[in-house]
Amino acid sequence: MGNSNSALSQCLGGVANGRSGFVSYPENPLYQISWVKRYNLDVHVTPAAVVRPDTSQDIADIIKCATANKVKVQAKSGGHSYANFGLGGDDGAVAIDLVNLQEYRMDPTTWYATVGAGFRLGEVDKRLHETGRAFSHGVCPDVGIGGHATIGGLGPMSRMWGSCLDHIVEVEVVTADGKIQRASETENSDLFWALRGAGGSFGVITKFVMRTHPEPANVVQYSYTAKFGKQADMAAFFSSWQDLIANPNLDPRFGTLYMMMPLGAIINGVFYGTQEEFEATGIPASLPNGKDQLEASDWLGSIAHGAETEALALSNIASPFYSKSLGFKRSDLIPPAGIKQLFEWIDQQDKGTLLWALVFDAQGGATSAVAPNATAYNHRDKIMFYESFAVGFPLQGKTKQFLTNLHNKILQLAGPGAYGTYAGYVDLALGTDAQNQYWGANLPQLQNIKVKWDPTDVFHNLQSVQPIAS
Structure with missing residues (x-):
């Protein structure tokens, strides 16, 4: 592993203090399968170590080990992450797996609700449901709240x-100096501002x-x-849907998406109220008439239904x-x-590909x-996002070219x-323009806050916020 990595492993071994299942390294033959667990198999990354801490103090000590050995950190x-940024996004980082941080009250x-950063959204919903409470988030139950809530968390x-x-x-x-901090509107408010939209660039959140x-x-x-042989046959369906969501007076209790797939399309909508109120x-x-309209029996049922629709686009199973x-702002919608x-x-x-x-x-x-x-989340003026997906075994160059040409079209x-996109839709092809696309006019303030809280860029991935001097 070399002197630097050897020193890193010794330091992390001291933090582990004999605990099994605490840390693993590339020499482990099961490292990629059992510890790294890449989500996008088309993006290859090997962390210097993957650590599974039990406490906030563990995380503070891990960060100190990494900084002492000049190694980057991501949680x-x-x-x-579409580019495996939780693993660093590039080789040689320390990846802090928050799976054991399961505090809830x-x-x-x-x-x-106090929620540990290792919780998945589906489990959060179950805990909230016990007291009849809820908050807004996406519909994929296996997404972790640690990244979701610090990027935006749209749904x-x-x-x-x-x-x-x-x-x-x-x-x-836990900040770059290894200190456990609190951040809110009244305490470390600049850090709190940055963490809500660009969290991976500023620290490791342990609880919300x-x-x-x-x-x-x-x-x-x-x-x-709708099932047709050609997408052109469904252009009118999409135009009607887009007209609906462009209405500035559209009831905010209604959420909806349009999904295009080979040989068909799905319009999905959720209204948080009664059937009479919806009418x-x-x-x-x-909306198109007479197809599969139903009233969910409970809140959890509605979330499960949304997860089923989302799974049609991108499975929870790792793939290339x-x-x-x-x-899109309202003025940018396609005529x-x-x-x-x-x-x-x-x-x-x-x-x-057919996928x-x-x-x-x-x-x-x-x-x-x-x-x-x-x-830090900047896209308040957007009324619609589009996102394309393609899976291949292997992923072919012509598939990537199709999505690139589609985007340009x-x-x-x-x-x-029309410009900019949500930081949760990571796109490595954005290159040096990524930060502007994700954070827009908020980027200069983020860069200044980065200088204060992480001047040596400890919390780094290929598209993270950089200190302004850089």
């Missing part, structure tokens, strides 16, 4: 309640204090499945895949003629009601202001 919660006075509830990070009241975080809401008593779920909004009249994405042209173009392309999907996800509502500089047809 992994669920491990669903609910304050029955404030209804604030069908975002239009009603805001993003997941909008619910963070306070965090416990989250504002919660009463769990909705009624949920109406809508789905429409009164006028939304059903704008590629993805592109873009955010009807452009939609027709886009869908016809898609029909003509050689995708190189591909194109997802358009409505945003806005409560998320847009927050000022763009209130947190969308840019050509969208409004001239």
Whole structure:
């Protein structure tokens, strides 16, 4: 391993203090399978070590070992980064796997939930459900809250309640100097601002204090499945859906997405209220008629249904895949003629795989009601994101080229202001423009805060915030 890595392993061994299952290194024949566990198999990365701490003090000591040996650090919660950033994104980092940080408690006075950074979203929902509470997040149950809540945490509830990070009241975080800190609006407020949108660049959050809401008593779920031989036959369906989500008065209790797949498309919607309230909004009249409309029996059931739809696009199972994405302001939405042209173009392309999907996800509502500089998350003006996926065994160059050409086609047809994307949709092809695309006008402030809290760039991945001097 060399002198530096040998010194690192000795230091981490001291932190382990005889505990088994605490740390592993590349020499372990099961290292990649049992410890590293890459999510995107097309992105190869070998950390210098993977550590599974039990406490915040463990994490503080691990960070001190890494900095003493000039090794970068990244934390992994669920491990669903598209570029494996929880493993460092590049060889030689110390990856801190937060799987053992499972603290949970609910304050029955404030209804604030304290949630350990190792929790997966599905388990969080089960714990919240025990007291009839909820907060906004995405629908994939195996995604870890540690990364999700620090990037944004978008999902069908975002239009009603805001993003997941909008619910963070306070965090416990270990900073680059190995100190265990608290951060909130009143304590270390600059760090708190940065952690809500760019968390992986500023520290390892060990626990969150989250504002919660009463769990909705009624949920109406809508789905429409169209099966045609050509995408061009469905251009009118998409145009109608886009007109609906472009309405500035669209009821914020309604979340929806349009998913294009080979030979078909799905329009999925969730309304947090009763069937009668849903009908009164006028939304059903704008959707295709008579297909699979139902009222979920409970809150957890609605989340499970959303997870099923999401799984059609990108499985929780590790695979070699590629993805592109873009955010749209209302003025940037694709006009009807452009939609027709886009869908016809898609029909003509050689995708190189049958495992591909194109997802358009409505945003806005409560998320847009927050000022763009209130947190590091910048995309408050976006009312829709598109995201493409393609999986291949192996992933072919023509498949990546299809998604790249598709992205360029969308840019050509969208409004001239279409730019930027959500940091949760990691795209290595963005290169040096990634930070501008993810954080926009908030990037200079993030760079200044980085100088204060992490001047030597301990918390680093290929697209993380850099100190402004760099």
